[in-house]
Amino acid sequence: MEVIKVSARSRSxxxxxxxxxxxxxxxxxxxxxxxxxxxxxxxxxxxxARGYLQEDGIAIATIPVFVEVxxxxxxRTAVKMVVWPVERGSLPAQLLALxxxxxxxxxxxxxxxxxxxxx
Numbered sequence: 507m508e509v510i511k512v513s514a515r516s517r518s519x520x521x522x523x524x525x526x527x528x529x530x531x532x533x534x535x536x537x538x539x540x541x542x543x544x545x546x547x548x549x550x551x552x553x554x555a556r557g558y559l560q561e562d563g564i565a566i567a568t569i570p571v572f573v574e575v576x577x578x579x580x581x582r583t584a585v586k587m588v589v590w591p592v593e594r595g596s597l598p599a600q601l602l603a604l605x606x607x608x609x610x611x612x613x614x615x616x617x618x619x620x621x622x623x624x625x
């Protein structure tokens with residue numbers, strides 16, 4: 507399993523695509539970042555990947571952990587996010603309600619846009 511490494515300059519949408527691809531192919535992904543800006547990009551990427559995977563009916567869960575990594579002989583602390591698919595039925599009711607509200611908002615936007623294009 508190759509770790510998806512994220513830097514402060516990483517495009518969150520590109521990282522999200524990588525996460526979604528790895529989840530689809532291997533069923534499990536690890537995302538690693540060092541530094542506040544990199545961790546921010548990684549968190550955004552996981553959130554975006556959740557949306558990408560939701561379109562395929564895949565729900566994901568993640569757990570952040572601290573890991574020590576060696577970079578050019580220096581020990582650094584990184585945040586690693588372990589991401590894996592979960593059964594929708596195992597999600598808490600509050601989270602399912604949030605997903606349903608998000609889906610309804612997306613559908614309303616699509617309906618609104620198609621109505622505008624028909625005018």
